[in-house]
Amino acid sequence: MTGTLVLAGTPIGDLADAPARLAAELAAADVVAAEDTRRLRRLTQALDVRPAGRVVSYFEGNEVARTPELVEALAAGARVLLVTDAGMPSVSDPGYRLVAAAVERGVRVTAVPGPSAVLTALAVSGLPVDRFCFEGFPPRKAGERLARLREAAGERRTLVYFESPHRLADTLAAMAEAFGGDRRAAVCRELTKTYEEVRRGPLAELAAWAAEGVRGEITVVVAGAPAAGAEAPDAAELARRVAVREEAGERRKEAIAAVAAAAGLPKRAVFDAVVAAKNTVEIEPSPGKGLS
Incomplete structure (x- = not known):
């Protein structure tokens, strides 16, 4: 009998948003693989739970090396719980390699659904939500970033991006160049936290605002390209x-x-x-x- 890999969603800000099942899974898992064991400690203290199993780190730096070890534990029947710093594992966080390897070995993969910065930002953006696509983090290098954005300029669906605060101004300026400065967007900062802020407006306007400096966790939502043949503005x-x-x-x-x-x-x-x-x-x- 093989074990089970459980992907657990964790709060993106307010710890009170932790899924009700998370405490039970933390207590029951044979192995808890955490992106940051210090953050895991804060989370378990907030939930008043102590992991009964072994706690190991699983982050970008050791993901490749540690995946085979975790897969072997799964193949031997262990219940492995994967948690990242915030949101769902494998969504711009460690986890994809482990999920793919577990599936290849015939291991059951399930999840404890939880908070998502992608869906939260999309919901509060005020932009169309019927069709959207998640683009993750834009490339760090300016040339690559602009090229990637230009590829998405004609995308009709609403676009959702993650970005770091110190690159936000450059990315918004590149978006204004690639998509047009008048394209509507929303910058969602510190979602569910004390200083939560959602800034809405044309990309050129948002780029000028961000040039003054922005702090916190950032999610950017951008309206899709207008339909061909749409009525021209006056x-x-x-x-x-x-x-x-x-x-x-x-x-x-x-x-x-x-x-x-x-x-x-x-x-x-x-x-x-x-x-x-x-x-x-x-x-x-x-x-x-x-x-x-």
């Missing part, structure tokens, strides 16, 4: 979008080109809209002088 909206990009520091020529590309319009049409908006001045009648 002149006032085109001018507003150009103004948003200019306020974010972009030159007018580049802003017009980006807005035109995003709207599927000639650059001349956007230029004319900007000129029209600039020349439209509401003239208030001056108070009459010497009139009776």
Whole structure:
């Protein structure tokens, strides 16, 4: 009889969000594989439970080496519980290799469903949720990041990304370049924690905000590309979008080109809209002088 691999969701912020089954699984497991044993200790203290089995570390640095050891324990009949720092194991966290190896050996794999930063951010973003895709962390190198984002520029589904706080401003700026600065997005920071914040707006606006510095765990949700043949924005909206990009520091020529590309319009049409908006001045009648 082979054992069972249990993937356990853990709180993404508030420890009170821990699944009710998590304490029971921690107490029953023969082996608890944790991404960070110190965080596991804090979690078990909060849940008032003591793991009965062996606790081992399982993180990016030792995932390849430790996977065969855990698979052998599973094959021998052990119940192995895998927990990461926050959310579901294997979703941008260690776990995929272990799941794949366990499945290959015919080991049963199950889960204790729990909190998910992906679904939480998507739900509170205010963006369409009927179809979405999770893109994980964008590449760290600027060139690779921009290339990857450009590949997703035409994606119609809502996009969800993870990002570190110190790279957020650069990533949002690259998203504005790849998707268009007027594309709607939401930056979700410190979800379920004391200083939770959800910032919504056009990508160019969010990039300018993030340039001042942002802290905490970050999830970014970006609206999908508009449908082909969708109704074109009117002149006032085109001018507003150009103004948003200019306020974010972009030159007018580049802003017009980006807005035109995003709207599927000639650059001349956007230029004319900007000129029209600039020349439209509401003239208030001056108070009459010497009139009776």
